[in-house]
Amino acid sequence: MARYELLNNIAHQDLRVSTRFGAEFGDNVGMVQAFPTEFAELQREYPIFFRKDAAGEFQAVALLGFDKHENLFLHQGGWNAHYLPGTVARGPFLIGFQEQNVEGRLRTEPVIHVDLDHPRVIGGMGEPIFLAQGGNSPYLEHIINVLRGINDGVQAGKAMFAAFQALELIQPLTLDVRFDENHAVNLGGLHGIDRDRLAALDAEALHGLHSAGWLEGAYLVLASLHNMRRLIAEKQRRLREQEGAREQVA
Numbered sequence: 001m002a003r004y005e006l007l008n009n010i011a012h013q014d015l016r017v018s019t020r021f022g023a024e025f026g027d028n029v030g031m032v033q034a035f036p037t038e039f040a041e042l043q044r045e046y047p048i049f050f051r052k053d054a055a056g057e058f059q060a061v062a063l064l065g066f067d068k069h070e071n072l073f074l075h076q077g078g079w080n081a082h083y084l085p086g087t088v089a090r091g092p093f094l095i096g097f098q099e100q101n102v103e104g105r106l107r108t109e110p111v112i113h114v115d116l117d118h119p120r121v122i123g124g125m126g127e128p129i130f131l132a133q134g135g136n137s138p139y140l141e142h143i144i145n146v147l148r149g150i151n152d153g154v155q156a157g158k159a160m161f162a163a164f165q166a167l168e169l170i171q172p173l174t175l176d177v178r179f180d181e182n183h184a185v186n187l188g189g190l191h192g193i194d195r196d197r198l199a200a201l202d203a204e205a206l207h208g209l210h211s212a213g214w215l216e217g218a219y220l221v222l223a224s225l226h227n228m229r230r231l232i233a234e235k236q237r238r239l240r241e242q243e244g245a246r247e248q249v250a
Contacts, residue, residue: 003117018126032087034060035153041083050191070140092118
């Protein structure tokens with residue numbers, strides 16, 4: 001169970017957060033939510049797809065592996081990629097909203113909460129959140145930027161998906177991937193951009209997408225699919241390692 005508290009530099013003066021990676025921190029997941037605000041960074045290393053959440057609304061996801069609990073980017077306590085998805089980078093933190101009196105008016109302002117039962121917090125080791133004098137540590141400043149990007153990305157995603165759906169650009173995908181003669185996987189429930197329909201849009205529709213900032217996002221999603229080759233190659237490498245280990249034991 002999560003135990004969230006409003007972050008402050010008095011109650012959480014000594015709080016530290018581990019920045020290592022592994023199954024013990026909940027990083028062994030096959031995909032994580034992604035946001036349009038990070039598509040440019042994500043598409044260099046991760047395949048980006050769409051799927052529907054529990055409420056039936058589309059969200060973007062970065063594919064990390066071919067099984068629910070398989071993350072092919074995890075390696076010896078590290079993350080084998082230059083860019084860390086915001087959903088992962090935020091660690092035990094999230095943005096909440098609180099009514100505050102700003103210049104005599106009540107306004108809903110974003111505030112940071114921390115999950116004190118998160119495995120990255122338990123143990124008291126890792127990066128400090130606050131400086132000894134009470135100011136924000138460089139790590140916390142980084143987290144604030146990550147959370148800001150996520151917050152902006154949530155709003156951008158709603159508008160982007162509405163625009164894509166209005167033009168019928170989102171199509172369901174069935175990915176049948178064979179790694180070798182003994183191993184294959186079928187990934188269902190994923191959606192992508194219809195490349196042919198995008199190419200067939202008229203000037204008015206293209207201008208509308210471009211003006212809103214979503215045309216670039218569509219092409220970034222399409223470009224990200226080249227990363228499937230890297231993910232498949234890493235899966236094949238690990239399967240060979242497992243087979244070699246079994247042969248040695250035998």
